[in-house]
Amino acid sequence: MSFDDRQSLNLVPFVSVDDMMNVVLDIGIESCLSGIADYIAQDFARWELFDKTPRVAAHSSVGVIELMPTSDGVKYAFKYVNGHPKNTREGLQTVTAFGVLSDVDSGYPVLISEMTILTALRTAAMSAVAARALAPKDADCMAIIGNGAQSEFQALAFQALLGIRKLRLYDVDRTATRKCADNLAGRGFEIVECATPEDAVEGAQIITTVTADKQYATILTDNMVGAGVHINAIGGDCPGKTELHRDILLRSDIFVEYPPQTRIEGEIQQLDEDHPVTELWEVLTGRAEGRTSARQVTLFDSVGFAIEDFSALRWLRDQLERTGRYENLDMIADPDEPRDLFGMILRAGAKR
Amino acid sequence: MSFDDRQSLNLVPFVSVDDMMNVVLDIGIESCLSGIADYIAQDFARWELFDKTPRVAAHSSVGVIELMPTSDGVKYAFKYVNGHPKNTREGLQTVTAFGVLSDVDSGYPVLISEMTILTALRTAAMSAVAARALAPKDADCMAIIGNGAQSEFQALAFQALLGIRKLRLYDVDRTATRKCADNLAGRGFEIVECATPEDAVEGAQIITTVTADKQYATILTDNMVGAGVHINAIGGDCPGKTELHRDILLRSDIFVEYPPQTRIEGEIQQLDEDHPVTELWEVLTGRAEGRTSARQVTLFDSVGFAIEDFSALRWLRDQLERTGRYENLDMIADPDEPRDLFGMILRAGAKR
Known part of the structure; x- marks a missing residue:
């Protein structure tokens, strides 16, 4: 039975x-x-x-x-x-x-x-599922900007699904970075605590932004994002709350969960309503292309979907x-x- | 504290x-x-x-x-x-x-x-609140047509709020009527088990219809509803499910919880979209009239609202x-x- x-x-x-x-x-x-x-x-x-x-x-x-x-x-x-x-x-x-x-x-x-x-777990798992399809295949280093409640879950999901072993951590509050590094100690990561966001993104093939600012913020500026990077943008998730400079969006290939929701809540609320985006499910089922070149900037504009x-x-x-x-x-x-x-x-x- | x-x-x-x-x-x-x-x-x-x-x-x-x-x-x-x-x-x-x-x-x-x-209790309480504003003041006898799960709750709510002491019960299944009468024994009711709906409504100032038919049914026909009666229509509560003949609706003053919902789910789905109805809250706050004459037929077309x-x-x-x-x-x-x-x-x- x-x-x-x-x-x-x-x-x-x-x-x-x-x-x-x-x-x-x-x-x-x-x-x-x-x-x-x-x-x-x-x-x-x-x-x-x-x-x-x-x-x-x-x-x-x-x-x-x-x-x-x-x-x-x-x-x-x-x-x-x-x-x-x-x-x-x-x-x-x-x-x-x-x-x-x-x-x-x-x-x-x-x-x-x-x-x-459970939501903390699924958010991190979702990010890693998207990155598995979009990030450079040889990625082993991730920057995490914003070291609050979601940061450890992100690190562990990317380790489990993509084999990420190097973490570059940054938070405006250094005690948050310390907390994140302490919590992840002994789990096989090489962790660098960084003094600036510019330092954090240095050499990272994946950049995860997961800050809690409840407003339009610019965690990443255009010059910080090099060719070939995958951006996993978690923190911008409601109207009036974004993390990335608009110029980054304009030179990225943007992947979303569900466009009607993301256009209201995600980073792309900064763009025109008809700015082209790709639905992640189409990439996962082979209907649309994910990463097509080593120099492409991919962006997963994550807001969390039912x-x-x-x-x-x-x-x-x-x-x-x-x-x-x-x-x-x-x-x-x-x-x-x-x-x-x-x-x-x-x-x-x-x-x- | x-x-x-x-x-x-x-x-x-x-x-x-x-x-x-x-x-x-x-x-x-x-x-x-x-x-x-x-x-x-x-x-x-x-x-x-x-x-x-x-x-x-x-x-x-x-x-x-x-x-x-x-x-x-x-x-x-x-x-x-x-x-x-x-x-x-x-x-x-x-x-x-x-x-x-x-x-x-x-x-x-x-x-x-x-x-x-809790829903069984609130449905009965809602019916009694409506009837307190709409039924004849001297009502002491209620017919209950449909003697299923909601019937005893209705009887007890009308006893507690309006002083109903006489019940006339009818159900297509006589075992349901028996069950209802047995469950209400010793609670101060004078109960008559009726063989037909026509018998049940005889002498009742309030008629409660609470059948479970999942279709358009005609529990009450026009000739069964005399002047001055209050009809408490509970059973018609979704598209395609009604209990009353349309002619009854046309000569009743109709009171509803929330018109946009009742027009889809209630008895009034049989009527034109602009057929006049009164919102019960307006009666309860004195903004609209409830019962205005002894010969008026009042109808509470109840569907249950959030x-x-x-x-x-x-x-x-x-x-x-x-x-x-x-x-x-x-x-x-x-x-x-x-x-x-x-x-x-x-x-x-x-x-x-």
Whole structure:
């Protein structure tokens, strides 16, 4: 009997933050990143099957709460995610997230999970999937500009999927760089802590920008980007927040997840609406070309898309049996007789 | 210190099906229905404050999964609900539901709950709130046509809010009528089990239609509805599913929750798009008239709207301290240092 058959449908497996940390520790973070990358690559290969609904956003003066649903016709997933920059000052997280995976045939939820850690993993896995298709084949050195919460995940994903061994780290706050270097110690990297962004990009075939500036910023200027480089731009991910000088965009071949979303949220919000971009799924399926020359500058303008969360939740669901890291939530009412919901309450009262 | 202050923000209270049954048993179902009715009335009085986003639906050949979000600017809520008519044949629920309430200022979820029982309660409370404004003042007798899962909740809500004491029950399946009558025994009703719908409506000042037919049906024909009656039409709630003959609609004053949704899902999908209807919130706030004469036929064309779920979740959240019927879910990652998510995992590993 399969895990799915043994699992009672009215009980929904819940993966807590603590469970998620244990999944990472049990399996190993590299295997988690590679596993999620495989699921993302599979799902991008089936791109046209997916419902690609825009996010449903509720804006307030201090932040936003969004629901990001998608479905491939077999499974359905949505992520709840908020963004509240002022939370940090109050000792709270800027972003919290959780997600649900459901079975389309029955409509029953089959997983509910924390998605702060899971989103960090899927974002890094997505970057590495894109870079595997776009970066120079011999790349072994990556600059990471911005050494906050996502930086270690990026480094480890690029090590696992592309064999990156040299890291050049830079952050406006040197304690962040120190933290990142300390956290990655003993994991086979040669790490250089850099004093300037110019220093950081020196000799790097891949440049990852993952800063948290909530505004138009210019982390990279045009002169810093040499021929043949792959830029993995993670930090520009909402209207009014970009990291790259426009001139870099104009001489790059630009690859995106989902153009309607990226044109609003990504680096390309700086460009004309009809500026040509290539959808990454087309590269992954061979319908479009990725890197075609050694001197080409490639740019993955990443904003994070619902299908990546879907892939991550699908991966996590498939780890439940192996790890046992979940608890069952009694979330779906299951009366013996569907028409007798009230009787179910009466019988529960009689048993007390 | 208030309950909110004591409750750690990274822990989200979860109300399971079992907890929800115990909330109903602890507080008493009449108090639950009255309490939810009060919250609905409060929220309908603030109607214009709310974000009224359409449902976000994912359709498949066998069913639909919907997210229903709304916010008043202080709290945010969404309900997940599916509809899969074929589930019954497989021993599953046609509809399952859960919901989340969040704090708009921080974006943090503050409640996750089962919503099968809670939706049954709020649907009945909503009907009674509408009938309190629209039904004849001296109503003491209600016909309930369709004696399935929602019927007892309707009876009890109308008893609690309007003092209904006489019930006339009819269902195509007499075992459903028997079940309903048995479940309501000893609760102060005078119950008549009727052999035909015509018999059921005899002498009733309020007619509740709550059948489960998944098609255009004619539960009530025009000759069955006498002058002065209030019709509480619950069962017609999706495109292609109605309960009333069109002629009844043409001589009724029609009251709805949210016209853009009701025109697609409600009884009024049978009418022209510009057929006049009154929004219930306008009646509740005194901006529009409800019942104006003893001979008028009033119709509440109910389809269920996100604000009612919001009200129900808000009410439930306010019962947590009193009932203690919840468990805390470790759903929000809370690193000591927000920029050190990876370090949080490392430290969890060091502690194992």
